[in-house]
Amino acid sequence: MIALQDLHFLVTLATSPSFAIAARRLDVSAPHVTQKLKRLEASLGVCLFERGRQPRLTPQGRLITERGGEVLRQMRALEESLQSSREELGGQLNILAPIGFGEKRLAPLLGEYRRQHPHVTLDLTLSDRPAWEGNPRQPDIMFYIGDLHQSPLYRTLIAPTCRLLCAAPAYLASMPPLHRPEDLAHHHCIVLRENDEDCTLWRLRHLALGEESSIRVSPSLTSNVADAVKQWALQGLGIIHRSEWDLQPELAAGTLVPVLPDYAPPAVDIVALMGSSRESRPRRLNHFITFVQARLREELGAAKVRP
Numbered sequence: 001m002i003a004l005q006d007l008h009f010l011v012t013l014a015t016s017p018s019f020a021i022a023a024r025r026l027d028v029s030a031p032h033v034t035q036k037l038k039r040l041e042a043s044l045g046v047c048l049f050e051r052g053r054q055p056r057l058t059p060q061g062r063l064i065t066e067r068g069g070e071v072l073r074q075m076r077a078l079e080e081s082l083q084s085s086r087e088e089l090g091g092q093l094n095i096l097a098p099i100g101f102g103e104k105r106l107a108p109l110l111g112e113y114r115r116q117h118p119h120v121t122l123d124l125t126l127s128d129r130p131a132w133e134g135n136p137r138q139p140d141i142m143f144y145i146g147d148l149h150q151s152p153l154y155r156t157l158i159a160p161t162c163r164l165l166c167a168a169p170a171y172l173a174s175m176p177p178l179h180r181p182e183d184l185a186h187h188h189c190i191v192l193r194e195n196d197e198d199c200t201l202w203r204l205r206h207l208a209l210g211e212e213s214s215i216r217v218s219p220s221l222t223s224n225v226a227d228a229v230k231q232w233a234l235q236g237l238g239i240i241h242r243s244e245w246d247l248q249p250e251l252a253a254g255t256l257v258p259v260l261p262d263y264a265p266p267a268v269d270i271v272a273l274m275g276s277s278r279e280s281r282p283r284r285l286n287h288f289i290t291f292v293q294a295r296l297r298e299e300l301g302a303a304k305v306r307p
Contacts, residue, residue, distance in 0.1 A: 007068035014065035015138045090119035096139040100226030102126040128224035142273045153273040165259040171236040181213040188238030191219035204263040
């Protein structure tokens with residue numbers, strides 16, 4: 001039988017870039033890690049890691065660490081459920097999110113949440129390409145915006161949002177008018193690289209007729225930082241394709257205005273991705289999801305959302 005501490009040991013190895021880093025996380029020496037792994041493999045009768053400069057999980061190793069990770073999460077959830085509901089929330093949450101969304105929307109909410117629950121420790125990591133697998137920080141929750149392909153992770157809708165094309169009034173006044181998506185070929189387009197999306201393929205749908213167009217743009221400026229893209233648009237350097245939540249102040253002030261208002265890119269959802277079902281998650285994680293969900297829907301005016 002595999003002990004829980006052995007599962008913790010193997011999961012730590014699997015989520016660490018190297019055995020040396022795993023040793024530091026476990027507060028043991030590197031030789032101790034190697035020796036303990038050999039003993040576990042001998043006891044189980046299988047090879048769990050392919051040795052090399054960067055150790056890799058074998059199929060058997062992947063099976064045991066994936067299921068072992070789920071067992072550990074269930075045990076943590078069980079321990080929390082045994083505590084009195086009157087007790088304050090505690091523990092740590094490792095959070096992964098896109099850069100722009102994390103800075104603008106999520107970070108302020110984390111401050112608010114921390115004030116309400118001072119015994120919860122929050123660790124926020126931002127990335128232009130947030131990824132669950134292979135992440136050394138082993139997130140408890142990952143926020144994602146955009147086209148989400150098939151994923152084994154559990155997902156919860158946080159809030160729906162839409163995208164639009166916009167530009168500075170001065171830019172539009174100096175360039176040929178836009179009536180159809182094809183007119184974008186005669187304009188400067190500014191592109192944000194995020195996730196693994198095909199960022200130069202802009203898909204637009206006519207709001208009244210339902211006709212869909214796919215336009216391949218040739219960007220004059222490209223970045224993986226949303227603020228840089230927006231600043232270029234504010235400087236009158238071209239047209240951007242962004243989420244409405246990131247443009248609300250500029251649209252309200254008129255410093256950016258919609259382009260091709262009869263058309264819209266496909267709507268996207270802000271979702272939370274997690275490695276376990278609601279029943280298996282720690283109470284602090286479920287509570288945090290409910291908090292962020294309510295606050296963002298309030299901020300984005302999304303009181304009624306799609307099921």
